Amino acid sequence: MKYINKITRKTTLILLAFGVGACTSIKTETHTSENIEHPTNRVVLRSDIVWEKLNPARGDNSPQAGTIWGDRNGTAPTGFLAKFKDGFSSPPHIHNVTYRAVVIKGLIHNDDSKAEEMWLPSGSFWIQPAGEPHITAAKGEENIAYVEIDQGPYLVQPTNEAFDTGARPLNVDAGNIVWLGSKNTSWIAPDNQAEISFLWESDASKGLKGLFIKLPKGFSGKLESTGQVLHAVVIQGELRYKIPQTGTLKLLDAGSYFSSEGKAVHTITTDSESEATVYVRTNGEIRVKAAK
Known part of the structure; x- marks a missing residue:
């Protein structure tokens, strides 16, 4: 991974736009289906x-x-x-x-x-x-x-x-964050107003990467992941998160966390008056889909 010191706003935009280029063309055939036999989803509230x-x-x-x-x-x-x-x-x-x-x-x-x-x-x-x-x-x-x-x-x-x-x-x-929509990356499903920003990526042997996902007001849908591990932290706004093991809904405010291991589906909604931003660390692919 490369690091840059004391860069200008313009340079930052150019560097980030260049850096996400390799990620935007990743194929999505391996994305998981909605049925997970043994879900590993886990939630930690900031209050806990x-x-x-x-x-x-x-x-x-x-x-x-x-x-x-x-x-x-x-x-x-x-x-x-x-x-x-x-x-x-x-x-x-x-x-x-x-x-x-x-x-x-x-x-x-x-x-x-x-x-x-x-x-x-x-x-x-x-x-x-x-x-x-x-x-x-x-x-x-x-x-x-x-x-x-x-x-x-x-x-x-x-x-x-x-x-x-x-x-x-x-x-x-x-x-200075550069956001990509469904027209720019296959990680955001079509007809979906969510956006993604690729922040960093490790060497190919580990495949780890960090990214932001921005969900619009009133979003209702799923975040599908294929990585061996996914760690996600709410940075801005709030999410209503459905735990698949129990069907329980949890309100995740800024600083709260959800995770999974292996293929997983995360069912989430946002408030009708505010968008939400989530930071994700994973070694697999992500697909953000709005509910039909």
Whole structure:
């Protein structure tokens, strides 16, 4: 995966448009049917997340962290929420592993300690490579980001332990996200107002990729997935999610999560007055279909 540092709005648009080109032509013959004999769907509500200190060494000054999937202190890939107080600003530091993050609420600044502040609003995306010195700051009544790592543990370390992997940070403001509709990608079924944005993709051996799915107001339909794993976090808006094992409807607000293993169907609806954005991490294909 490549990282780009200090890029302009125009350059960001060009890079993202170029980056999604390979994904838009992916065939969809392998997409799953609607009947799954043994569904693996799972839901975690934001209200059920257990919060703890992200960096215990900082005591009460530490941001809060709530693990959604995986184990932040172990070696497995992990996704968690990070919560920052208004006015929070970390000292310069590094991490032992690369992480990706999406702003859910509030404003987040993540950059070199000497860089001019660039506040990323909800729906923005950034990548912080391992070993790269930086600071993280937040402002707003409620500041929450979704963070994921490909391998743990996730550690905060001093800048005198900095190292250079050759990767560079990437900050993408929500206004710079490039959205594709059904006319541009087969991952959105025809006659469907949903949109998708391909954010990153790992090497072909793993096949992992991250993307946004934006669902319009009043959407009712299904998200079909074929990957061995799918992790999805609500970034903006709310979803009503039907759990196939029980038929129960769950209201997923921003920060809530749903997942599956193997072929799966996720039945979802949005509010008639607001759209919703979901971040998805998967190693398979996605197909978004509106109800007939």
